[in-house]
Amino acid sequence: MKISKDRVVQLKYSAFEKEVPGQGKALEMHDMVFYLHGGHGGVFAKVEETLEGHVAGDKIELSLTPEEGYGERDESMMIAAPAEEFPPQAQEIGAGLEAHGPDGEVVSFVVTRIENGMITVDGNHGLAGKDLNLRLEVVSVREASEQELKVGDALPTADAANQNTMH
Structure with missing residues (x-):
């Protein structure tokens, strides 16, 4: 077929x-x-x-x-914020998180950096x-x-x- x-x-x-x-x-x-x-x-x-x-x-x-x-990488999908604003499971590089976007869709993020009390997450697909x-x-x-x-x-x-x- x-x-x-x-x-x-x-x-x-x-x-x-x-x-x-x-x-x-x-x-x-x-x-x-x-x-x-x-x-x-x-x-x-x-x-x-x-x-x-x-x-x-x-x-x-x-x-x-x-x-x-x-798609191309979207730098606006890289978000850094104080570590205390993230749940405990986000305290490790590579950890996955989900959040709701402005129109209610679920967006997946990966923790890419932890330093100086800040956590950076990336919402781009890994192959973007x-x-x-x-x-x-x-x-x-x-x-x-x-x-x-x-x-x-x-x-x-x-x-x-x-x-x-x-x-």
Whole structure:
């Protein structure tokens, strides 16, 4: 079955910094990613465009600029404040925090610096601002269920996709 609109695609992928030609350490790897193909927002537009027409077993490599991927780094997402304004779990570099943005969305932050009684957190995605090489492997392609089409997102298994929920 070929990848086309309203099909659920299962992928494996690895992301590498473009300057490290395929030999470097992967920055991000996922063994099981599901998305609903056809403009539903489950993957970057260039990835979806590149995967169109491929089948299970295909391996694809492509490059993404920051604009095509995670975007440029936004320095306004770097926030420093006195340590006492942060919860106890934020007292360690690498700690993850969540906060609500101005329009109510949840924003994830990572503690990047602790010094002189101040904590700095970064709300940028870890791959923001990077030119990336992606290695993709199409694991499976299947028709989307009615439930998946209704919610506009893939559910990991056909069984989960076909479950009826009663309220």
